[in-house]
Amino acid sequence: MGRNLYILAGTLFVLALVCCGLAYTNIAQQPGSPGDISLWRTTGLGLLVLSLLVALAGIMSSLFEQAERRAEEDRRRRRQQ
Numbered sequence: 001m002g003r004n005l006y007i008l009a010g011t012l013f014v015l016a017l018v019c020c021g022l023a024y025t026n027i028a029q030q031p032g033s034p035g036d037i038s039l040w041r042t043t044g045l046g047l048l049v050l051s052l053l054v055a056l057a058g059i060m061s062s063l064f065e066q067a068e069r070r071a072e073e074d075r076r077r078r079r080q081q
């Protein structure tokens with residue numbers, strides 16, 4: 001589960017970089033281009049925050065899985081003794 005969240009966070013981060021890159025290039029200022037500069041910046045910021053939250057969820061998921069695995073190993077050791 002944690003690995004999938006890391007992949008999702010990475011994808012969202014790359015999309016955030018693309019949005020911010022479009023905001024600071026002349027592509028967003030050309031006639032007929034989708035949206036305006038502030039929309040690209042807002043979208044990039046939103047995707048960045050979302051990717052950070054997903055990465056945090058991935059980290060927490062990995063930590064809880066590791067704690068669960070270690071607790072199970074401790075239970076097995078106690079039963080064997």
